[in-house]
Structures are given as C-alpha cells and as structure tokens.
Amino acid sequence: MRSLQKATHQQTRLINQQLVLRSLYDQSAVSRAEVARLTGLTRTTVSDVVDGLLEAGIVEELGPGQSTGGKAPILLRVPDDARHLVGIEVGDSLLTGAIVNLRGEVRRRVEVPLDGRDGEMALARLDELIGALVEPAAAPILGIGIGTPGLIDTTTGTVRWAVNLDWRDLPLGARLSEQWGLPVHVANDSHAAALGEHTFGGHPPGESMVVIKVGRGIGAGIVIGGQLYSGEGSGAGEIGHTAIADNYRPCRCGSVGCLETLASTRAVVQRARELAPHAPESSLHASAGPERIDLDELVRAVADGDDLAREVLLDSARHLGRTIGGLIGTLSIHHVVLVGEMTRFGEPWLTAVRREAHRSALAMLADATSIEIGRLGGDLVVLGAAALLMTRELGLALSR
Numbered sequence: 292m293r294s295l296q297k298a299t300h301q302q303t304r305l306i307n308q309q310l311v312l313r314s315l316y317d318q319s320a321v322s323r324a325e326v327a328r329l330t331g332l333t334r335t336t337v338s339d340v341v342d343g344l345l346e347a348g349i350v351e352e353l354g355p356g357q358s359t360g361g362k363a364p365i366l367l368r369v370p371d372d373a374r375h376l377v378g379i380e381v382g383d384s385l386l387t388g389a390i391v392n393l394r395g396e397v398r399r400r401v402e403v404p405l406d407g408r409d410g411e412m413a414l415a416r417l418d419e420l421i422g423a424l425v426e427p428a429a430a431p432i433l434g435i436g437i438g439t440p441g442l443i444d445t446t447t448g449t450v451r452w453a454v455n456l457d458w459r460d461l462p463l464g465a466r467l468s469e470q471w472g473l474p475v476h477v478a479n480d481s482h483a484a485a486l487g488e489h490t491f492g493g494h495p496p497g498e499s500m501v502v503i504k505v506g507r508g509i510g511a512g513i514v515i516g517g518q519l520y521s522g523e524g525s526g527a528g529e530i531g532h533t534a535i536a537d538n539y540r541p542c543r544c545g546s547v548g549c550l551e552t553l554a555s556t557r558a559v560v561q562r563a564r565e566l567a568p569h570a571p572e573s574s575l576h577a578s579a580g581p582e583r584i585d586l587d588e589l590v591r592a593v594a595d596g597d598d599l600a601r602e603v604l605l606d607s608a609r610h611l612g613r614t615i616g617g618l619i620g621t622l623s624i625h626h627v628v629l630v631g632e633m634t635r636f637g638e639p640w641l642t643a644v645r646r647e648a649h650r651s652a653l654a655m656l657a658d659a660t661s662i663e664i665g666r667l668g669g670d671l672v673v674l675g676a677a678a679l680l681m682t683r684e685l686g687l688a689l690s691r
C-alpha cells in the first residue's frame with residue numbers, strides 16, 4: 292500500500308512538473324504566480340517544481356518583471372539551449388544527424404555515408420555518427436531520436452523489420468541507450484516526417500494530416516488531432532507494400548505488385564531504363580546506355596518535356612494517386628502532404644497525383660482535401676525525430 296502511495300506521489304510530481312514546464316516553454320517570460328494561474332496548481336507546488344527545474348538548469352530566472360503594486364515578481368523562462376536533442380535520419384544511402392535545440396534550431400549537422408552497408412556494419416556507422424554529434428557537447432544532451440525505414444515497435448524502440456538495412460528484431464533503442472547512457476526513441480521515418488511536418492510546417496496544433504514520404508521506399512505518417520497515430524503494432528501508414536497491381540514485379544519485401552514497385556524513385560528509374568532502348572526519339576535513349584539513367588537525368592528529361600520520361604512519371608503518379616484516394620476515403624483527413632525524393636519532379640507529378648486521387652475518392656471528400664508538396668525539405672525526419680524525443684522525455688510539443 293505504501294509503495295503504491297509512493298508511486299502515485301511520484302506520478303503526480305511528474306505530471307505537475309510537465310504542466311509547469313509546458314507553461315514556461317509556451318511563454319517567453321512568466322512569473323511563478325502566473326504559472327500557478329495558468330496551470331491551476333498551488334503557488335507552493337509551482338515554487339517547489341520550479342526549484343527542481345532551476346536546479347536541473349532547464350529553467351532560468353530572468354530578473355524582476357513589471358510590478359502590479361507589491362514586490363516585482365521574478366520572471367522565468369526555458370532557455371532555447373538548456374538541452375540539446377540529437378535527431379537522426381537513417382536514409383537509403385546516408386545517415387544524417389543533427390544537434391537541435393529546444394526550439395528546433397539546428398545547431399550542428401553531421402552526415403555519414405552508408406556505402407551500401409547493412410546489418411552490424413550499418414550499426415557501426417550509426418555509432419560513428421552519434422559519437423561525432425554528442426562528444427563535443429555544448430549543452431546537456433536530452434537524448435536521441437531516430438527515424439528509420441521499416442516496421443518499428445516505437446514503445447520499445449525495436450526495429451521489427453527493415454528490409455534495406457537487413458535489420459530484423461533489432462533492439463536498436465535499448466542497445467544505443469545502454470551504449471550512450473541516454474534515452475533513445477525510435478520511429479518509422481515516415482512517422483517522424485509526419486511529426487516534423489506537423490510541428491514545423493506552420494500547421495495549427497490540432498490539425499490532422501497524412502504525410503506521405505515517397506523516395507526509394509513509400510510510407511505514410513498519420514497525424515490525427517495533432518497526435519501521431521502509429522496503429523496497433525506501430526504499422527500504420529505502411530502503404531508501400533500494399534499490392535495494388537498484377538504486374539508481378541517482384542518487390543524487395545518478397546511480395547509482388549507493391550506500390551513501391553510502381554511509384555517509388557527506384558520504380559521510375561527502372562521503368563525508364565526498360566523503355567528507353569525502344570524510344571529513339573527520347574533524350575533518355577541517347578544517354579550512354581540505359582543502365583546509366585538515374586533519377587537526376589529523369590528529373591531533367593521531365594523538365595525538358597521528354598515524352599517517354601513524362602509517360603513513366605505520370606504512370607507512377609497515377610498509382611500513388613489511387614492509393615491516396617483510398618486513404619482519403621478511409622480517413623477523411625483534409626490535408627495530404629507529399630515529401631521525399633519524388634517531389635523533385637514537382638508540378639507535373641503533383642498534378643497527376645491530385646487528378647487520380649480526386650478521381651478515385653468520393654467527390655465530396657476529395658473536394659475538401661488539399662494535396663501539397665511539403666515545404667520543409669531535407670531536415671524533416673531529423674526534426675521529427677527530435678520532436679518525438681522532446682514529447683516523450685519532457686512532455687513538450689516542440690515549437691518555434
């Protein structure tokens with residue numbers, strides 16, 4: 292009974308601490324009395340919690356504010372660099388990490404190439420990256436947030452399956468946490484991208500959205516009412532490996548006809564390589580052998596109005612659009628944001644995706660839905676992973 296009371300007491304303390312910290316974080320400068328008013332906690336409780344936060348260096352005193360008659364109250368704030376967050380994106384060929392402060396400002400960035408390495412070799416590269424980020428620490432490190440492709444159990448930080456990296460049932464979070472003595476939180480890269488877009492894309496806090504990351508792989512992150520929806524088993528948004536065609540193209544997941552085999556960067560490059568030898572009028576035909584066609588060249592050919600390149604692109608966009616139409620019907624969410632390497636194709640791709648999504652969803656739902664390309668660019672997953680860490684460790688929604 293006693294230990295139960297003790298546990299409840301600790302829990303109350305933690306909840307109070309999060310409430311106080313959140314009101315301090317959301318205001319630029321605020322007094323203890325104002326925090327008490329904002330949180331509904333007693334002044335004694337607030338003072339007690341603030342003392343702990345001051346001692347931990349997460350909060351600082353700014354000096355006296357405006358007096359409203361009596362003694363001027365001391366104002367408090369959360370310094371932007373009171374803690375640093377490590378955000379990491381495990382990409383297809385590159386590990387990108389950044390030191391991010393409590394306002395989502397990137398203080399330092401480090402990249403380590405994967406060079407096609409997987410399994411333990413990829414883990415060694417990840418260690419190298421973390422070492423380069425945390426060792427010259429300019430502020431206490433709060434922890435590490437990681438966005439990685441694959442099916443992730445976010446509660447334990449276990450990578451259940453990441454095809455490209457050859458990671459299966461890898462306790463990534465536990466392993467890194469033990470090694471670095473820091474809390475580690477792991478999420479699917481598309482989920483992290485969704486958090487990043489929701490946090491920094493200028494969206495209202497409670498907005499719902501689907502963020503679809505279309506690169507070599509395809510995955511979606513679903514934010515409902517401001518909260519990331521991971522689904523049972525954390526597999527929500529795994530749309531890349533839904534078989535949607537009978538083309539029998541083998542997928543790296545072992546299945547055939549997956550969306551990834553039709554709408555990913557890998558799929559369009561492969562399709563262009565297959566068709567270019569039979570299309571003498573295409574600029575891709577003239578390039579030094581179809582095996583040399585890469586994403587850069589395809590992007591250039593589409594921009595130049597090359598018929599073959601456009602046909603390949605629009606075909607892939609139709610498959611993606613149809614899947615999005617299905618999501619619109621399932622979720623009735625009004626914002627769909629597209630991110631990832633495929634967005635380099637820009638307007639012609641986006642227009643075709645929109646058209647097909649619209650055609651394949653109920654008109655009334657489709658009319659209410661915007662489909663846009665995200666504006667945040669490269670650091671989306673890194674920032675999203677940092678936002679996840681911040682929420683899990685401090686109970687704060689990262690904001691600028």
Ligand SMILES: [Zn+2]
Binds near residue numbers: 545
């Ligand atoms: Zn697949």
